[in-house]
Amino acid sequence: MESINNTYHKSQRLCHIALLLIILMTGAADRADAQCKYPNTAFNPGEYLNYDLYFNWKFVWVKCGETRFSVTNSTYQGKKALRTDILFRSNKACEKFFPMRDTLISYTTADLVPLYFRKGAFEGKRYTVDEVWYTYPGGDRTHMKQLFRDPDGDILRHETDCDECVNDMLNILLLARSRDYTNFKEGQRMQFRMVTGKRLSNQTLIFKGREKFKANDGHTYRTLVFSLLNDKEKREKELLRFYITDDENHLPIRIDFYLKFGVAKAYYRDGRGIRNAMTARIK
Numbered sequence: 001m002e003s004i005n006n007t008y009h010k011s012q013r014l015c016h017i018a019l020l021l022i023i024l025m026t027g028a029a030d031r032a033d034a035q036c037k038y039p040n041t042a043f044n045p046g047e048y049l050n051y052d053l054y055f056n057w058k059f060v061w062v063k064c065g066e067t068r069f070s071v072t073n074s075t076y077q078g079k080k081a082l083r084t085d086i087l088f089r090s091n092k093a094c095e096k097f098f099p100m101r102d103t104l105i106s107y108t109t110a111d112l113v114p115l116y117f118r119k120g121a122f123e124g125k126r127y128t129v130d131e132v133w134y135t136y137p138g139g140d141r142t143h144m145k146q147l148f149r150d151p152d153g154d155i156l157r158h159e160t161d162c163d164e165c166v167n168d169m170l171n172i173l174l175l176a177r178s179r180d181y182t183n184f185k186e187g188q189r190m191q192f193r194m195v196t197g198k199r200l201s202n203q204t205l206i207f208k209g210r211e212k213f214k215a216n217d218g219h220t221y222r223t224l225v226f227s228l229l230n231d232k233e234k235r236e237k238e239l240l241r242f243y244i245t246d247d248e249n250h251l252p253i254r255i256d257f258y259l260k261f262g263v264a265k266a267y268y269r270d271g272r273g274i275r276n277a278m279t280a281r282i283k
Contacts, residue, residue, distance in 0.1 A: 036142070036165035037111040042177035042250050045073040045082060046273035049251065052216050053088075056263045065090040067266060071174075076107040076115050083107055084170045106170035112178070117168035119197075126151045130197030132168055142166045148197035160200050166193045177250040181207070181224055204229050212282065213243050215253050216267040222246040222280045223253055245280035 051067040067088050074083035088102040107116040117132040129149035137143055141163045148156045167175060172194060186209040194203050208225040215221060223243035243254040251271070257264040 036113055036136075036167075037109075038113075038175050038178060040110070040112055040174070040178050042248060042275060043071055043174070044273065044275045045071055047071045047271070047275065048273055049271040050269045051252075051266045052269050054265045054267070055094075056265075062093070063091065064094045064264075066269075074107065081107045081109060081115060082112075082174075084174065086170065104170055106168060108171055108174065112171065112174050114167055114171040117170060117195075119169075132195050132197060134166075144195055144200070146195065146197050156198065160195070162193065162200065164193055166195050166200065168195055173252075177244070179250070181246075181250075184224070208241070210246060211243065213254050216269040220282045221253050221278075222282060224250075245278065247278060247280040248276040249274055249278065249280075251278075 047070065049069040051069075052063060053065045053067060054061050055064045056062075065088065067086065070085045072083050072085075074081050076083075084104075084106045086102075086104040090101075101122040103118075103120045105116075105118045106114065108114050113136075114132075114134050116134065117130070119130040121128045121130075127149075128151055129147070131147040133145040135143045141161055142165065144160045144162070144166065146158055146160060150156070172192060184207045186207060188207045190205045190207070192203050192205070194201055206227045206229065208227050211223055211225050212220055213223050221243075222245070224246050225241065225243050227238050228240040228242075229238060238258055240258070241256040242252060244250045244252050251268065251274070252266075253268045255266040
């Protein structure tokens with residue numbers, strides 16, 4: 001049971017580094033021109049997406065929970081903003097040995113400039129919080145106030161400046177969905193800068209090509225496939241592989257998590273308020 005708990009814990013923590021980080025990182029670490037504005041071509045406020053989460057343990061697939069994603073109109077510090085929410089929730093069966101409630105929130109401008117990010121992670125008996133507040137002094141650099149609450153309740157605060165665009169995992173997702181991949185070639189690498197409540201790091205994503213995949217909504221889609229590599233080891237190791245629709249929506253359809261004791265997967269189940277026609281749907 002202990003090994004199952006450890007593995008499930010790792011899979012759930014990767015789940016948000018995925019559903020978001022992942023799909024998201026379809027990377028864009030451009031310089032901070034005009035406060036890192038980016039045209040939104042993929043979604044509108046009022047979009048809601050749902051996913052089923054599975055875990056593989058000794059060749060047995062178990063549904064371990066669900067993920068919900070939404071984008072809505074809101075305000076931040078008195079100004080109009082987009083609010084993005086993602087909720088990870090374990091189901092009743094898995095909560096018997098590992099309860100989880102992870103909530104991620106971000107605020108951005110209409111042209112996807114990050115303003116605020118928060119991740120509250122309740123996993124087992126651990127509760128942590130990451131927060132980031134963004135400002136853009138002079139319009140040519142990014143200033144971040146960061147906060148991290150550890151499982152003991154201790155608070156770590158610090159501030160970071162960067163002369164590049166910096167994004168959190170949710171904002172990266174929004175940017176990635178609006179990127180044009182028409183001319184991407186298999187093996188192409190992308191770099192980006194990501195911030196959490198604790199650190200600012202470099203990440204690498206590789207385009208793996210195009211495949212067809214049948215999601216949990218019963219439809220088959222043409223997808224673009226990306227791989228996230230562990231850049232902390234001398235030898236590159238794949239941590240995540242994800243599939244987004246090959247159309248203007250770039251909806252995340254499937255995410256694979258490679259773990260020490262098995263594989264976790266998230267499959268798209270249903271959605272509403274989708275902005276563009278689902279032209280990647282085959283049948």
